[in-house]
Amino acid sequence: MTDPADLTITAAAAALRGGEITSVELTEAVLRRAAVTEAQLHAYLTLDQTGARRAASDADADFAAGRDRGPLQGIPLALKDNLCTRGMETTAGSKILAGYVPPYDATIVTKLRDGGAVILGKANLDEFAMGSSTENSAYGATRNPWDPDTVPGGSSGGAAAAVAAGSALGAYGSDTGGSIRQPASLCGIVGMKPTYGLVSRYGLIAFASSLDQIGPLSRTVQDAATMLEAVAGFDIHDATSYRGEVPDISGSLTAGVKGMRLGVVKELSGEGIDPQVAAAMWATLDALSDAGAEVVEVSMPATEYALSAYYLIAPAECSANLARFDGVRYGLRVPGDTVEEMMAATRAEGFGPEVIRRVLLGTYALSAGYYDAFYGQAQKVRTLVRDDFRRAYEQVDVLVSPTSPTTAFPIGAKAADPIAMYYSDVCTLALNLAGHPGMSVPVGLDDAGLPIGFQLMAPALGEEPLFRVGAEIERLVGFDARPALATSEVTGP
């Protein structure tokens, strides 16, 4: 029999409703898995066993009483630790928030609790979501369940590792430049960034407000659709949240790709891409073509500058967003003789080197005399990137590229070279500049047995074609490999 920890959300939801399993049994299976995998992975910063068991038994009581709050009722899920949870420590992976317990729930957490989901705990991340390997966490790195010597990607590395390893059935992360899609790719799971505004950001600890978006990490495209539908929609607490109808996603997952036009982004698919990654992408495209899609190449020249623009805009916004961490009201306080000294000492002590680097970069980019050359110029590039996407979508329905130029890299390999680390997001970050939805779907393994992700991109509110192509890839490729670590068996030393 399948270990319940390895069930998809869809299968688990059916089993819960069919009376084949209880939420308590499901949750216990996942906690058992976590008890085994956490020693190696460190996917979680907080594992709330008590709260999870209580939520599971509440869900069972609801099922018993015939109350169905939605498809996530009774499903054990993880949350990236930059999503505020009332009464549960939320650190954003930073020492400056050590011990911080929010007095309120993020909007998505409220929706999940209302929907009867079981919140397992808080997943590790690069500090304030700044990084591509989860090595920047103040609480230690997370490891990749496919090979513990490699990184799980980042910044939602804990969430991706947990879902891949079976210590959660699904997880919610945040994606500012690829922080859902890139770790999903490196961990062999599905990761999806919705259209900017589709999911409320209220209660997401901001990194870069105009780029941040919450989305699901899951084992299947169907699960991602279920998770997205459960939390999407207008929120009065987020002025940038989308007021219109949420696109219909689940309804057309089986519609196929016949007649759809897919565009391979030339600038994201050639130079700098690992040959095995590129080969897996082309093989997937061949299959899609055989299934009736038309595949063309599309040029998006501005994407060449997207990385530079991103690393000005995101740091600029973060320099203001992180200003509130000053030791005055909450979190770490390092004493000083004056208030300025206290604030400076608190921030110097509380922030890690990557956060300090980005705050300084952003402060510089916004400074008088430099604004036009840096931040102002980056905003112009952002417009050009959007124009490129607009032109591309005049020709095609969905754009594709690899999610990450490489598969998982060894722990420490890029830690000393920020630029090499930034380059991990080269395929994913243009999408955030445009505010569009995107998804990474696993399509194979490289020679080292590490997963390869395939990125899909669609225009704003194009979730429906995005998921349709994603689901078709899943059927065509039939990726069903599981990491060796995804087991509850305690193996010998």
Place this chain on the structure above:
Amino acid sequence: MTDYEAVIGIETHVELQTASKMFCGCPVSFGAEPNSTCCPVCLALPGALPVPNEAAIEGILRIGAALECELVERSLFHRKNYFYPDLPKNYQISQYDVPLCVAGRLALDVDGEEVTVGITRVHMEEDTGKSVHVGEGGRIHGAEYSLLDFNRAGVPLVEIVSEPDLRSAEQARAYGAELQLLVRSLGVSDARLEEGSMRFDANISVRPVGQDAYGTRTEVKNMNSLRSLQRAVAYEIDRQIELVEAGGTVILETRHWDEEAGNTSGMRSKEESEDYRYFQEPDLLPLQIDDAWRQRVQASLPELPAQQRARYAGLGVDPKTAVVLGGSPELGVLFDGAVDAGADLRMVGNWLTVDVVAHLRRESVELDATALNASHLAELSAMVAGGDLSATAAKDVLDRVIAGEGSPSEVAKAQDLIQISDVAAIETAVEGVLAENGEALERMREGDMKPLGFLVGQVMRATGGKADPRLVSDLLRRKAGA
């Protein structure tokens, strides 16, 4: 000796008295328990986001429209970045290059001289919390410790920036006073300087008369009354002129007005702290103000203070009375109501601007909290005009009506102040007085009218003040054959 001219521009902050704060649902309340009206948003807890308050936008549009500004169609919020413990996010959501209202003006009457002040812009921002620095004269540096109250953090704040069109301390005061009246007439704020719901910062420079280029300015803060605005500006003008005359240079800086010492002192150099690294607020969408909204705002404006004064002038109210009536929306409403009900303009104007104002000051009460209404004034006016009440008695009745003792006729009856207009009754009193003052009557008969006043007084005393003094005087003259 060079003649100098002062150049003054004023930045005014007005707290809007909306039900809730600018970017969250917390109530705007004054005097609440410290830190009792706060939430994740106005405390800048991690993850919290701002949502703009439409009522506050409406308030600023009303101010902009009243200042004859252009109300823009699309406006942007920016972040103004600086670290200060009472600024929870360490940035203030404000407006930078695309404010909601631009290019307006405000006309002033400064001792009969008409002065029009340009309004550069009116923009929306949020207030900070309040710091209380304990020890070392209440300033942050050297304080033993500081207490923070975030109740005020996030209260909607409107900044009104004038052009540097003012030339004297008197004009600065007149500008402040007129702006205060205007804001109050719109009902968007009580605009109390002493409580900080209206605050002025004055930018002041001096230059030799005839020179076009501006001198280096200083920004003077901490004036908490119109009087201190005038004093601070006058002091700073004199200080700069003396400094320049002595061969010194004015430096660009912020200066703190000390009300007790009556002087200004340097706070910090502007050059060091001016880089606010403004950038567009990514958590908020651009504000769209459509035509319909702008027209609704224009149409909803009440009579503005200057319009009210012009109307009073047209009615024949003397200018000084008009200024006092226009100075308080409550007085204006009572005046208009009483006059509409048929009261005499001058009588009611005089009562309101002299006697009522004196009563309120003496008893330290607000007009709203008294029993006085427009029909009381109309009734009182009719009683005096009809001869039922003397002008002197009317003032006594008015005081008691304000104090809540009843309507004018009730009070007059209760106090037995209804005037005796019955000639026969007065004649009896006159004869009684003359019988005791034969000598005075003789003198009057001989043409010496000096005792008349004394005799009138005696008759008034004999009638308990209720006789109509004009009738008494007439009767006495007749008896003396004069």
